Amino acid sequence: xxxxxxxxxxxxxxxxxxxxxxxxxxxxxxxxxxxxxxxxxxxxxxxxxxxxxxxxxxxxxxxxxxxxxxxxxxxxxxxxxxxxxxxxxxxxxxxxxxxxxxxxxxxxxxxxxxxxxxxxxxxxxxxxxxxxxxxxxxxxxxxxxxxxxxxxxxxxxxxxxxxxxxxxxxxxxxxxxxxxxxxxxxxxxxxxxxxxxxxxxxxxxxxxxxxxxxxxxxxxxxxxxxxxxxxxxxxxxxxxxxxxxxxxxxxxxxxxxxxxxxxxxxxxxxxxxxxxxxxxxxxxxxxxxxxxxxxxxxxxxxxxxxxxxxxxxxxxxxx
Amino acid sequence: xxxxxxxxxxxxxxxxxxxxxxxxxxxxxxxxxxxxxxxxxxxxxxxxxxxxxxxxxxxxxxxxxxxxxxxxxxxxxxxxxxxxxxxxxxxxxxxxxxxxxxxxxxxxxxxxxxxxxxxxxxxxxxxxxxxxxxxxxxxxxxxxxxxxxxxxxxxxxxxxxxxxxxxxxxxxxxxxxxxxxxxxxxxxxxxxxxxxxxxxxxxxxxxxxxxxxxxxxxxxxxxxxxxxxxxxxxxxxxxxxxxxxxxxxxxxxxxxxxxxxxxxxxxxxxxxxxxxxxxxxxxxxxxxxxxxxxxxxxxxxxxxxxxxxxxxxxxxxxxxxxxxxxxxxxxxxxxxxxxxxxxxxxxxxxxxxxxxxxxxxxxxxxxxxxxxxxxxxxxxxxxxxxxxxxxxxxxxxxxxxxxxxxxxxxxxxxxxxxxxxxxxxxxxxxxxxxxxxxxxxxxxxxxxxxxxxxxxxxxxxxxxxxxxxxxxxxxxxxxxxxxxxxxxxxxxxxxxxxxxxxxxxxxxxxxxxxxxxxxxxxxxxxxxxxxxxxxxxxxxxxxxxxxxxxxxxxxxxxxxxxxxxxxxxxxxxxxxxxxxxxxxxxxx
Numbered sequence: 001x002x003x004x005x006x007x008x009x010x011x012x013x014x015x016x017x018x019x020x021x022x023x024x025x026x027x028x029x030x031x032x033x034x035x036x037x038x039x040x041x042x043x044x045x046x047x048x049x050x051x052x053x054x055x056x057x058x059x060x061x062x063x064x065x066x067x068x069x070x071x072x073x074x075x076x077x078x079x080x081x082x083x084x085x086x087x088x089x090x091x092x093x094x095x096x097x098x099x100x101x102x103x104x105x106x107x108x109x110x111x112x113x114x115x116x117x118x119x120x121x122x123x124x125x126x127x128x129x130x131x132x133x134x135x136x137x138x139x140x141x142x143x144x145x146x147x148x149x150x151x152x153x154x155x156x157x158x159x160x161x162x163x164x165x166x167x168x169x170x171x172x173x174x175x176x177x178x179x180x181x182x183x184x185x186x187x188x189x190x191x192x193x194x195x196x197x198x199x200x201x202x203x204x205x206x207x208x209x210x211x212x213x214x215x216x217x218x219x220x221x222x223x224x225x226x227x228x229x230x231x232x233x234x235x236x237x238x239x240x241x242x243x244x245x246x247x248x249x250x251x252x253x254x255x256x257x258x259x260x261x262x263x264x265x266x267x268x269x270x271x272x273x274x275x276x277x278x279x280x281x282x283x284x285x286x287x288x289x290x291x292x293x294x295x296x297x298x299x300x301x302x303x304x305x306x307x308x309x310x311x312x313x314x315x316x317x318x319x
Numbered sequence: 320x321x322x323x324x325x326x327x328x329x330x331x332x333x334x335x336x337x338x339x340x341x342x343x344x345x346x347x348x349x350x351x352x353x354x355x356x357x358x359x360x361x362x363x364x365x366x367x368x369x370x371x372x373x374x375x376x377x378x379x380x381x382x383x384x385x386x387x388x389x390x391x392x393x394x395x396x397x398x399x400x401x402x403x404x405x406x407x408x409x410x411x412x413x414x415x416x417x418x419x420x421x422x423x424x425x426x427x428x429x430x431x432x433x434x435x436x437x438x439x440x441x442x443x444x445x446x447x448x449x450x451x452x453x454x455x456x457x458x459x460x461x462x463x464x465x466x467x468x469x470x471x472x473x474x475x476x477x478x479x480x481x482x483x484x485x486x487x488x489x490x491x492x493x494x495x496x497x498x499x500x501x502x503x504x505x506x507x508x509x510x511x512x513x514x515x516x517x518x519x520x521x522x523x524x525x526x527x528x529x530x531x532x533x534x535x536x537x538x539x540x541x542x543x544x545x546x547x548x549x550x551x552x553x554x555x556x557x558x559x560x561x562x563x564x565x566x567x568x569x570x571x572x573x574x575x576x577x578x579x580x581x582x583x584x585x586x587x588x589x590x591x592x593x594x595x596x597x598x599x600x601x602x603x604x605x606x607x608x609x610x611x612x613x614x615x616x617x618x619x620x621x622x623x624x625x626x627x628x629x630x631x632x633x634x635x636x637x638x639x640x641x642x643x644x645x646x647x648x649x650x651x652x653x654x655x656x657x658x659x660x661x662x663x664x665x666x667x668x669x670x671x672x673x674x675x676x677x678x679x680x681x682x683x684x685x686x687x688x689x690x691x692x693x694x695x696x697x698x699x700x701x702x703x704x705x706x707x708x709x710x711x712x713x714x715x716x717x718x719x720x721x722x723x724x725x726x727x728x729x730x731x732x733x734x735x736x737x738x739x740x741x742x743x744x745x746x747x748x749x750x751x752x753x754x755x756x757x758x759x760x761x762x763x764x765x766x767x768x769x770x771x772x773x774x775x776x777x778x779x780x781x782x783x784x785x786x787x788x789x790x791x792x793x794x795x796x797x798x799x800x801x802x803x804x805x806x807x808x809x810x811x812x813x814x815x816x817x818x819x820x821x822x823x824x825x826x827x828x829x830x831x832x833x834x835x836x837x838x839x840x841x842x843x844x845x846x847x848x849x850x851x852x853x854x855x856x857x858x859x860x861x862x863x864x865x866x867x868x869x870x871x872x873x874x875x876x877x878x879x880x881x882x883x884x885x886x887x888x889x890x891x892x893x894x895x896x897x898x899x900x901x902x903x904x905x906x907x
Contacts, residue, residue, distance in 0.1 A: 207443065208438060208439075208440060208443040208444040209443065209444055209445055209446040209447070211399060211436075211438060211444070212436070212438055212444045212445065212446075212454075212506065212509065213446070213457075214399055214430065215397065215399060215430055215431060215435070215436035215438070215510075216430065216431035216457060216458045216461055216509065217427045217428065217429070217430035217431030217432055217458070217461050217462060218427075218431075218457070218461055219427060219461075222461070227446050227449075230448050230449075231446070231447065231448055304448065305447070305448055306447075306448060306493040306495070307447060307448075307493070307495045
């Protein structure tokens with residue numbers, strides 16, 4: 001077990017390094033010059049002082065060869081220093097640190113909503129004996145996956161803020177302000193959870209051990225929740241791990257639509273202004289969250305399925 | 320091949336009591352039961368007007384081939400039918416209830432508490448993520464027979480009664496940690512936990528080895544005798560039914576064709592179908608078809624094959640060189656590491672075999688005895704850890720590339736499951752001609768001619784050529800698999816349990832076909848089977864394997880008459896059907 005975790009941690013470091021390197025290369029090849037953009041901020045273009053640009057270039061190390069820049073930045077990144085944001089001059093880590101709590105609130109709430117609503121939908125859809133209701137419920141997940149997030153957000157704002165005045169349409173103030181953005185973010189993610197869970201529930205209900213449970217005299221709820229659900233939750237759990245990445249990405253859209261402060265807004269701003277240090281920080285940070293979430297999922301697996309033994313550095317299924 | 324074969328004669332069979340018994344009243348009384356399944360908008364009648372009685376404390380066996388409706392009848396009793404199944408008519412009287420019309424909620428108080436079920440396949444019938452003890456305790460909890468704490472204690476006691484050696488340990492284990500036999504005991508524990516009056520056992524041992532089967536059935540029988548529980552035993556194995564049941568119900572095409580006391584039905588079968596079933600049942604005393612083959616056994620006397628094969632021509636002067644010779648074969652597998660030490664499993668342990676041209680060597684043994692691994696080593700599908708395989712005098716142990724490909728051409732295989740071994744998207748013509756195409760034999764026209772010839776040999780019509788595997792029955796598919804194996808006129812065909820997935824009457828036909836093809840083509844078979852009755856019928860030489868070792872070899876006549884090794888005796892004793900052969904003798 002200990003060895004397994006160590007090996008997975010080493011892999012995680014590898015993933016982070018790869019994420020950093022790829023983002024570095026991509027940003028380096030992008031057309032445009034961040035320093036020009038920065039120096040020209042607030043002024044009409046064409047009126048930039050070349051000497052000033054040169055000074056800034058030197059300050060950020062853009063005048064060195066690419067490889068030297070890479071080594072330089074990587075060395076500092078390892079120590080947790082991603083440099084200063086070009087647009088504000090504040091350290092990147094501080095910028096991200098300030099934005100993090102807002103986004104964490106949003107994504108964690110969205111994830112909980114997605115699991116509860118998506119899971120509930122799957123359980124009810126597969127439990128009901130009414131064919132039309134099942135068909136109706138099972139047609140919702142594909143719909144939820146296919147509609148664009150920003151559009152869902154706008155619909156929700158229109159209905160619940162402008163017409164009903166239940167929740168604020170934008171801003172970061174309190175739990176009430178969290179409802180609509182979290183719901184918006186939860187729609188596509190919850191739809192995926194529902195889709196996968198409903199499918200694996202139907203498969204599980206077809207298994208021979210379900211017949212054994214029926215022969216014991218178990219009621220339908222008992223069979224559904226105690227026998228089928230636990231077996232069916234494994235594929236859904238894998239999906240949840242992958243969805244964490246989607247949630248971070250989705251927060252960019254949702255925070256923009258709802259004008260919320262957070263990582264998503266920071267990312268959107270950094271990308272538009274070509275604030276390379278911030279973008280790199282976001283990429284590495286996103287990779288970190290993703291890797292951590294999936295490691296967690298892999299560690300939870302053996303708790304749910306005793307057949308999975310975590311041994312000698314790899315997960316072996318003994319069936 | 321198992322469609323309706325009922326004819327007007329004796330539609331409901333006759334009821335005859337054993338020893339003129341006068342039991343008070345049946346425990347279970349099924350009258351005119353009809354069940355249908357809806358499959359893609361069509362209604363399929365699975366059970367038509369079945370009458371069936373189960374008396375208290377007795378074992379009633381329902382026998383029949385696949386598709387006869389026996390399993391559907393058993394499942395209909397507690398209405399555990401698939402979602403598309405429906406009881407159309409009839410009554411199922413159990414005590415004062417009619418189970419056919421009982422509400423779902425009331426039915427749940429009967430299921431598990433008054434009628435237990437022992438399912439068919441123990442490997443998939445336990446919930447993989449729950450501990451065994453929990454799964455047994457659940458029955459008691461559902462029916463309010465125990466509290467959470469007392470249920471756990473009771474579960475251990477029930478597991479102990481079901482014959483699990485260390486019940487306290489088993490209760491804490493998960494299904495995947497138990498063998499098939501132990502899982503079936505756990506399921507028996509589930510069935511008997513609430514002390515039901517009736518246990519429905521649906522092919523309870525057909526997924527298990529023959530020795531395990533005997534122990535399980537013995538145990539089930541003694542348990543029920545102790546508690547006075549009745550058993551409705553569903554089985555395709557007439558031998559099992561004959562040994563265990565007081566009453567026999569024979570089903571075919573969804574109807575009961577004959578019913579009565581076991582002895583009466585076996586010694587004096589009234590219905591043509593029952594007689595056919597009895598005749599097809601392989602048993603230890605029947606050597607009908609084998610004898611002529613044995614007479615034609617010496618290699619030099621083997622008839623020259625109709626399709627000239629290189630082996631037949633060279634056979635005359637290569638008489639002394641066996642076709643296959645294995646020397647000191649060892650195969651070890653590395654097991655997943657546990658606790659830091661590397662363990663290996665010796666699947667094949669110093670095995671030596673000799674197979675001559677035109678002969679059949681049978682490998683028998685239980686699952687895990689290494690018989691399939693041995694066959695894989697002979698075919699070059701796996702590399703031995705040590706030892707040698709000689710094919711036609713040449714060492715092929717380390718053959719690869721072109722040499723291995725030449726070996727493949729001369730050695731083919733027929734698999735156990737004809738439902739899985741044929742590509743569902745290929746037409747039958749494609750399936751059979753694939754080896755020819757793979758080895759670029761002949762042109763299109765000559766290949767087609769060869770396929771037609773092969774179809775003719777395995778007694779399938781030329782119209783089969785265009786059909787797909789799904790349109791054929793199990794027996795027909797296995798014929799296709801045999802035709803494919805013979806396409807390249809190989810010297811050796813490995814038959815890996817070729818008939819164990821087939822109904823008994825189909826089994827007999829396929830075995831006959833294999834014998835006939837051997838006479839005609841001089842092919843040698845390496846025949847893997849757990850079924851000694853089948854082996855006795857087809858083999859010239861038998862090797863009994865256990866735990867990777869060959870414990871005894873010899874011609875079947877000697878081996879079966881005077882087994883030397885204790886394990887061979889155990890295997891022989893475990894074969895069901897003792898009463899069947901007794902009955903057959905008195906029938907003559």
